[in-house]
Amino acid sequence: MTATFSSLLPMTFIGGGNMAQALISGWLKQGISASQIHVVEPAAATREHLSQHLGVTCHEQATSALNASGMVVWAIKPQVFKQVALSLNGMFPQAMHVSVAAGVRSDSIGRWLDTPSVVRAMPNTPALVGLGQTGLYAGPAVNASQREQVQALMQAVGQSIWVEREELLDAVTALSGSGPAYVFYFIEAMTKAGVSMGLTPEQAQQLAVGTFTGAAELARSSSESPEVLRERVTSKGGTTYAAITSMQEHQIERLIAQAMEAARQRSIEMGHLFDQT
Ligand SMILES: NC(=O)c1ccc[n+]([C@@H]2O[C@H](COP(=O)([O-])OP(=O)(O)OC[C@H]3O[C@@H](n4cnc5c(N)ncnc54)[C@H](OP(=O)(O)O)[C@@H]3O)[C@@H](O)[C@H]2O)c1
Structure with a gap:
């Protein structure tokens, strides 16, 4: 199935906490190689857990080795999103950016990262056992093939729906996210x-x-x-x-x-x- 989203690989997670671990576990079970997944995570204990249990490559900070990422998954708390995104602006020139952060809007993310290639996803933790429910929203700059690839990834950890208006992600958050x-x-x-x-x-x-x-x-x-x-x-x-x-x-x-x-x-x-x- 990796062929479906090969252009999104290798992928980099910014933040390696609960939601990142749920998605990574699901994707590994679906056959994505751990060598294709990098995680930027400041907490040493979390990095060790990720390396030992999931076999992914962890980094304390983003480095130029990650420049070629096809997809960046933003799995940090909404409170720190802006500061971290501004600090990494320009670091991932070819990437599709997928944010799982609750509330943070796609136009803000696009502005902080200087890119229109932003998809917002609102998954939930049953993704850990392949039974996640994800709401997805993409702005007009994201083309049909990119949408299909992100959807294929999310379907690897459960079911997903697209919403036509971004504000409907607030309803998805209230229903399945929380x-x-x-x-x-x-x-x-x-x-x-x-x-x-x-x-x-x-x-x-x-x-x-x-x-x-x-x-x-x-x-x-x-x-x-x-x-x-x-x-x-x-x-x-x-x-x-x-x-x-x-x-x-x-x-x-x-x-x-x-x-x-x-x-x-x-x-x-x-x-x-x-x-x-
Ligand atoms: N959990 C859910 O059910 C759920 C559902 C849908 C969406 N989400 C969204 O997913 C996002 C992550 O939630 P979570 O539950 O996974 O939180 P979490 O477990 O706290 O994970 C966030 C991780 O990001 C790390 N981090 C902090 N600053 C960073 C930086 N500068 N660079 C890279 N990593 C950094 C944190 O490290 P430290 O602990 O050292 O700060 C932590 O390990 C949130 O935006 C949330 O809205 C969560």
Whole structure:
């Protein structure tokens, strides 16, 4: 499959933290050679972890050895993006730049790096196990073949969608980017409740995690909507009915929408905050 995106190789990651590791692990599993992946990462312990566990080449700082990179993946925190990008302006003359940073807009990135070749990607951490969900946005300067290559890379770690307007990435961030944490929170809450009902922590966690996995797979593979699947297991007067009625009385749906809106607003704010030049 590397032929599909051979012009993006070798690739350089700026930042080797959680998201970089999730993407690198997925790409290695899909057959990209570790020798084609470089990571610029200031933390010595992280560099050691990356070299030992993933076999990629790590650098404390970007050097001219990386000039020929076909793709640069920006996997640093939004707060440091501008300063790091300005310091590396002109370093990667042929590269397509792919940013996974939440909130940082493509026109800011293009301005800091002096290039229109910018794709924004909003992946999530299940990319680590090949089940990531990624929202992608590219400006008009990115051509169809470049889009296809970036999409092929992202599909190696899960599924992806393109959004037509960049602001929709704020919605993607609120839904799938931050979404794994919502699911973990739900699993934690269900596990704690199960323990308070007398199950052991191990039993409760197994049942909670397995229920999410099973229900998500059912929702994915079924031709029915999640609403129909829910109604089917909610017979009036039964146990599930009692639980769902309690959730509805406490307006859980509204609370979830409010929480996602808070995430979306934070993504918008970060875009404004980190856009200033
Ligand atoms: N984690 C997620 O679920 C997720 C989902 C979607 C998008 N993202 C985005 O992915 C980006 C990275 O997030 P993360 O969770 O991977 O963060 P992270 O684990 O903190 O990784 C960022 C890494 O970049 C390093 N770094 C700092 N300054 C650098 C520099 N000048 N040059 C090169 N590397 C530098 C950091 O080193 P130090 O620790 O020494 O500072 C750290 O190892 C963020 O912008 C985030 O918005 C994350």
